Amino acid sequence: MLVVAHTGREEARKVASRVCRALAQHGLAVRLLADEAAELTLDLPDLDVVHPGPAASAGCEIVVVVGGDGTILRAAELTRETGTPLLGVNLGHVGFLAEAEHDDVEFTIDAVVAQQYTSEERLTLEVRVYRDGELVAETWALNEASVEKAARERMLEVVVEVDGRPLSRWGCDGVVCATPTGSTAYNFSAGGPIVWPDVEALLLVPISAHALFARPLVAAPSSVLAVEVQERTDGVGVLWCDGRRTVDLPPGARVEVRRGRTPVRLVRLHQAPFTDRLVAKFDLPVTGWRGAAERRRRSNGVLPEDTA
Known part of the structure; x- marks a missing residue:
């Protein structure tokens, strides 16, 4: 696994270090970019340090990106030619490209280790x-x-x-x-x-x-x-x-x-509709919505009519 991080932020360095250690504990080989490895100073067995470039992601199953959308866009430069999927761990403000939040690192690593994820191609x-x-x-x-x-x-x-x-x-x-x-x-x-x-x-x-x-x-x-x-x-x-x-x-x-002839692949851990992502990322007001399941419960008398 190649781990790419926004090492200019202390929080990103801490989360990236947690990700690298967790991956190593599960027996997965960890790869870092040379300049970022110098910032993280990790003592891991068999740590692979490479120079930035399209070949950096060659042979990797996933590239885990710790940062905001800008860091993911930087990582996309490393993965587009190899087709390696990107998994974003969000530390930015909105993070539309990211799939996980920094406080869900354990769940994210468990899903990666168990290969419980899918990838989707994005048009370029x-x-x-x-x-x-x-x-x-x-x-x-x-x-x-x-x-x-x-x-x-x-x-x-x-x-x-x-x-x-x-x-x-x-x-x-x-x-x-x-x-x-x-x-x-x-x-x-x-x-x-x-x-x-x-x-x-x-x-x-x-x-x-x-x-x-x-x-x-x-x-x-x-x-x-x-x-x-x-x-x-x-x-x-x-x-x-x-x-x-x-x-x-x-x-x-x-x-x-x-x-573009070559798409970029993004990892998906959740199968939630894009509508739910919009609501969550933009904090959209949806109070008052009554979905089909709730309407059925109301019609069966499970919920009172005045429930919001």
Whole structure:
């Protein structure tokens, strides 16, 4: 098991150490990234220390990630090529990508040891950047690829295209191209829709567009989304992928976004519906809801009618 942690936080170091010791006690081999191993200073038998990179997760059954969604996105860079599933232990504020909370470490380890988990594939984005018709950069994203203005005082002038046809020109702060997984991240903050993870779609959301038509869009997973920074724009743009990888976008640059060929796999310990996850993560008010089971109990006289 590869364990990845946000070692800049003391709590994450403590939880990561607990996870590593618990895994070792169950006879599982533990692997750590070199820089994080130096921070954790664990004395474990047969501890495997490797350098960060796509090969770090090779041969691992699971990558256990201790931290918030940002740490999980960092770990996804290590697992996408190998297909190793990610199990997030949340120490962040919301942690939509995480499956477990830090106070459930024992249950989480027991489930991993007993292999009582499933994994699901999450759609990714393939992102290409062109200048003067020449491909100058190629990267990917799990949550979103966002084209943003580089200077606060300058609006970005862009033309958006879907499947080779122009859609609209916007003066805006930027444009977010997101996956369903990323629909609860930057896309959500920008006013885009929440999309259930098993829906295959590409999302496009303008950021503070100065235009009459600037609505969030949901396109087919086979679509190609493109954002061109206009030559006449006063601003300079920057491409951000998952808030981690950047490419400068001078006037005339073109960004193309399509479905990625390689998904990211996430571990699932619970089979609760995504609706329940939304309610829990956003603390949504559901008082007054009466489900089918409760209605049956009422009709059978098990519950009084005035029960909330």
